[in-house]
Amino acid sequence: MILWIVLGLIVLAVLFAITTYNGLVRYRNWIQETWAQIDVQLKRRHDLIPNLVETVKGYAKYEQETLNKVIEARNRLVSGSPAQRMEAEAELTEALRHIFALAEAYPDLKANQNYLKLQEELTTTENKIAYARQLYNKTVAEYNIRRESFPANLFAGAMGFHRVEQLTIPETEREPVKVSFD
Numbered sequence: 001m002i003l004w005i006v007l008g009l010i011v012l013a014v015l016f017a018i019t020t021y022n023g024l025v026r027y028r029n030w031i032q033e034t035w036a037q038i039d040v041q042l043k044r045r046h047d048l049i050p051n052l053v054e055t056v057k058g059y060a061k062y063e064q065e066t067l068n069k070v071i072e073a074r075n076r077l078v079s080g081s082p083a084q085r086m087e088a089e090a091e092l093t094e095a096l097r098h099i100f101a102l103a104e105a106y107p108d109l110k111a112n113q114n115y116l117k118l119q120e121e122l123t124t125t126e127n128k129i130a131y132a133r134q135l136y137n138k139t140v141a142e143y144n145i146r147r148e149s150f151p152a153n154l155f156a157g158a159m160g161f162h163r164v165e166q167l168t169i170p171e172t173e174r175e176p177v178k179v180s181f182d
Helices: 002-057 064-076 082-105 107-111 113-148
Strands: none
Touching: 002 064, 002 082, 002 113, 064 082, 082 113, 107 113
């Protein structure tokens, strides 16, 4: 009788370990999948930028520094860790804001259909990037909660499941927006 109880407890422990392990694997794979979705949108944005720069070049001949910043930030996006790539992505977002602001100084550019189409596509892509980042952070939070909750926390580290950091907003994007009507 005691032997059956001990065997039953062992079977329950093994089933629990298998279930916990499989759940953590599932979340780890979801994290990789959600990062891949961010990567897809960053690539889409990466591919749109040369077209935007070429469209703007014809109108904003004196804004070469802004265009160079966009190109430099775009080139840094293709390699590095997720955190480094998101930092480059934030710099690119800031540089793109400057390009969009140029349209106010160049009315012909503002009316250019190619520019308007590219601006709309980039805006849509920015929204998709934001959504993908939210999904990534949500998935990471769920994974970390599961990994750190009792009793999974007793052996998650030993099985190779380590804490994953969420994507954060760079300090420059946390500053309040300055509006000037000079």
